Amino acid sequence: MDEKTYMGLDLSTQSLKGVIINDNLDILIQQSVVFESDLPEFRTQGGAIIDKNDLHHITAPVMMWVKALDILMDKLIVAGADFSNVVAISGSAQQHGSVYWQKDSDDTLKNLDPSQFLHEQLSHAFSVTNCPIWMDSSTTKQCKQLEDAVGGPAELANITGSKAYERFTGSQIAKIYQTKLDAYKSTERISLVSSFIVSIFLGKVAPIDLSDGSGMNLMDIRTKSWHQTLLDACGPDLREKLGEPVPSKTDIGSISNYFVERYNFNPACRIIAATGDNPASLIGMKLDEGWLAISLGTSDTAFLWLKEPRVVLDGHILCNPIDEHDYMALLCFKNGSLTRERIRNECADQSWDIFEELLNSTPRGNFGNMGFYYDVQEILPFLKGDFRYNKTQRISKFTSLEVEVRACVEGQFIAIRSYAEDFGFDVGKGTKILATGGASKNKAVLQVLADVFNSPVYVQEAENSAMLGAAYQAKHSLSGKSYTEVISNLNHPRKVCDPYPDAPEIYDPMVTRYRAIIKELLEEHK
Structure with missing residues (x-):
């Protein structure tokens, strides 16, 4: 041969x-x-x-x-x-x-x-x-x-x-x-x-x-x-x-x-x-323990590698395809890129460059403002509509376009972190984030992701990751080697940003506040 x-x-x-x-x-x-x-x-x-x-x-x-x-x-x-x-x-x-x-x-x-x-x-x-x-x-x-x-x-x-x-x-x-x-x-x-x-x-x-x-x-x-x-x-x-x-x-x-x-x-x-x-995408994205992959597409999807399953009613736990003794968790958020595009169109004249400028012109933590945007019925949490908050209470609108832009991005990533923690994922303790999908090309968005998770963010080309994962698995099975050895000669993800040192001081309290707000909203919308 x-x-x-x-x-x-x-x-x-x-x-x-x-x-x-x-x-x-x-x-x-x-x-x-x-x-x-x-x-x-x-x-x-x-x-x-x-x-x-x-x-x-x-x-x-x-x-x-x-x-x-x-x-x-x-x-x-x-x-x-x-x-x-x-x-x-x-x-x-x-x-x-x-x-x-x-x-x-x-x-x-x-x-x-x-x-x-x-x-x-x-x-x-x-x-x-x-x-x-x-x-x-x-x-x-x-x-x-x-x-x-x-x-x-x-x-x-x-x-x-x-x-x-x-x-x-x-x-x-x-x-x-x-x-x-x-x-x-x-x-x-x-x-x-x-x-x-x-x-x-x-x-x-x-x-x-x-x-x-x-x-x-x-x-x-x-x-x-x-x-x-x-x-x-x-x-x-x-x-x-x-x-x-x-x-x-x-x-x-x-x-x-x-x-x-x-x-x-x-x-x-x-x-x-x-x-x-x-x-198969977990395999194709070359994920290993300690990684959290977030696909920023039409839906935002998070893949987590878990050692032990934890019972949660939101999201899914599957057996891990690489190591049968481990698990993977899957979180899907319907309001991903299309929601970011809607906020871009309303606030940034349909321009991602202007969107990025507005995002960079606001401080991390957004002066205590938080926003959650669900254009279609969301899965996690089960809500629909726009919900805006200043430091102390719910409000009908923000005072500036840049606050709206940051509220959208921070709100989406705080939600992903909150649900990942529910699965038992330790954020910021050796965690590495792999970002894929359309929004992974936007450095300002990825910096928010790094800060919210207090973890470095990496990117890689992940087109057709499921198909490639199947091909990698074919070799993995025959090789008798560990998965890490099998993929060792592939290009590994490239680090694009680190979190700021004070990120936990800013975002840990925001995650706690997010949980309280969502609990209240879910009670309201029963």
Whole structure:
């Protein structure tokens, strides 16, 4: 073999992407299939189908994903991919979606004809043709049933890492059982979208990995096994349908003969368990213990590395994909970049340069002014609207544009810090912040982030971090080395700012005040 290479796949909501990297983790080839434009016959909106009679019911056609894989493989070939050098394949996918395999699915996958496309042979392999995905919110009733089965939302969060969420797989399976009984009965195995994509390469239904599996409301995150009471609350024989979960970097077998004969893969190529896009991003962003990653995008999302899970009703705790003994926490704030842009438009004449000038012209702590802006219904906290405060009380407006700008940025980061601390994350004690996303290009915004967290802030290019995380995991599994050793030759994050020495004196009291204000607002809006 000329050179060992590794392949990573990412089946997201809107596209299927593939990358091939070499032993140095350099990108050799990457290609993508965009569902809406490349597969218009499925008539999706951004890769999803919204039920006109129930706007909360949102699915995706499983055959669209199969056909996308046919197209992606051809695109990789046209781009010059030599599959004979690929020694391992892993994947990532949108979390919380589920795929329902008909009886004898393993035989179907094992006996695929290499002279035909996948979509020509798998059209009858699924008992549910349109699969529930993370955007679906039609399972409120089933969520209540799951929580009741174990004694309430706090106990469900204690067991599974999250209270019941409509998009999580447990309630979705329960709804299939309750509304499509025949489909449930004819289902032999249930995959997550991540385990589905590697099942095709494996030639049999692949096991669910611990990290993606912990986002289902079905797994005991401490014992790393399915919780029988929760399985029983969803449907009969569910343990058999799910199979037993495995650690995220597990080698689950050799590649299917279909890919050896059709695409000239080496028969020795190994398939590695796939995981969800959030855990894969943790891998792709090269995070390790002590790091807090904050993606400043349309939503602001925080990834935390935890040694022990702590029960919280806000946010999610998942099993860590790099170290199966550790955990990762996930916090999502809907009002991220779009809210910052709205304040920029109102206060800075639609200019980020002016926004930065206004931010730099105000002192840290903003004269005691604080503001919280929720253009859409926020998750953390569950509020909507603008809320402004001076040193002593709530007010209707601030006296200057620069105060408004700083109030917006400080308020967003104080919220992230507050919820991260609820998870047990020690801020300012060896913590390092990795900032990604659009706003990570703004030095003034990052300085506020450093000060609020009393921690240095680093940046790195993190495009397609889930796809790259899958490829890194493929090498990590085969190498027998620690994850840190595997990624040691990659460019590491670059430090862009340190906190000012007096940052804790300014922001520790503001975090305490934030907690009191939010508690009061939540009481008001019950």
